């Protein structure tokens with residue numbers, strides 16, 4: 139039997155911190171209101187030179203470093219995102235080029251904040267089915283670019299970031315033990331961006347009416363979230379042949395501390411088994427679970443044999459839960475100067491490779507034009 143094991147992990151967040159006091163300057167709100175209603179104190183906001191792909195690239199490079207894997211050995215790059223750099227092509231293709239994963243396929247998954255769980259299940263299925271050996275799964279979003287900074291009911295919630303894991307084929311029965319995915323598309327209007335897609339393309343009128351920004355019915359999403367987290371986690375635990383007592387660490391999507399606490403209470407999970415970093419990053423959408431996983435590892439909360447319950451929910455409405463049995467040593471490796479040198483060389487190689495491919499494409503195009511005109 140073949141299993142998909144997490145052997146590398148990494149995350150990246152923008153350096154710019156936006157505190158609640160900063161948001162007080164933009165809309166009629168207060169640090170106290172935001173902290174008590176959401177648990178958020180600050181979030182990271184992408185700078186002008188950053189985008190979903192730059193954050194995803196950094197997270198992927200960090201995961202490859204932990205896995206000690208050359209980018210050339212990556213078979214597939216999957217990016218879960220709802221804020222791609224462009225409507226097309228995929229962020230995954232940009233990341234594949236940036237990291238120099240020369241022989242990897244690449245595609246995006248859009249399941250909003252549940253995207254990382256969806257991508258994880260696709261990757262695990264491909265590995266278990268014998269199609270691939272090393273798959274990079276990245277959750278990356280820059281929701282700050284879709285937030286209406288005049289709408290106090292949404293702009294306080296979101297932040298930017300990316301998290302990545304490297305899944306590797308393994309004979310050891312660890313890794314993804316079960317996965318539950320769900321969707322209720324009747325809830326599209328609870329959380330969505332009305333304009334900018336094929337139904338309502340962007341026009342000056344749509345922009346003037348602020349329809350290109352996130353619209354959300356907060357109370358509706360809140361109630362859905364608590365129910366979805368509890369139900370999906372229970373189903374995933376059951377389908378892994380476990381009980382809730384077997385779960386060592388609960389890592390839910392980081393949207394709101396009150397959602398997390400209500401769901402943990404419904405599941406009777408004690409606070410010491412619940413991981414949250416929503417206070418420092420806000421809701422980073424599909425990046426929140428892998429970022430939280432990385433920080434839980436850094437905090438020494440994950441070791442060989444740990445059973446992790448990862449659960450996402452969000453726009454769609456969609457949800458997903460996965461039980462992961464940890465299978466590798468997660469203690470941080472001592473810093474090795476030569477490894478960062480190898481990584482620098484690999485990044486430069488990727489830049490040179492990308493430049494060479496683009497140049498070759500231009501030369502081919504010129505040759506073809508000249509051929510047609512008989513020069």
Ligand code: ACO
Nearest residue numbers: 167171175250251290291294356357359360393394452453
């Ligand atoms: N500052 C001050 N007051 C505010 C703010 C604010 N930032 N936002 C809303 N209020 C006011 C409202 O106007 C309302 O005032 P009123 O009673 O005079 O009308 C009052 O506060 C209460 O508003 P509610 O919306 O009932 O506040 P609630 O306690 O529900 O909290 C919140 C709102 C934080 C948005 C909550 O509903 C929530 O977190 N919902 C889930 C959102 C979420 O997680 N979305 C992401 C899902 S993941 C994804 O896919 C992206």
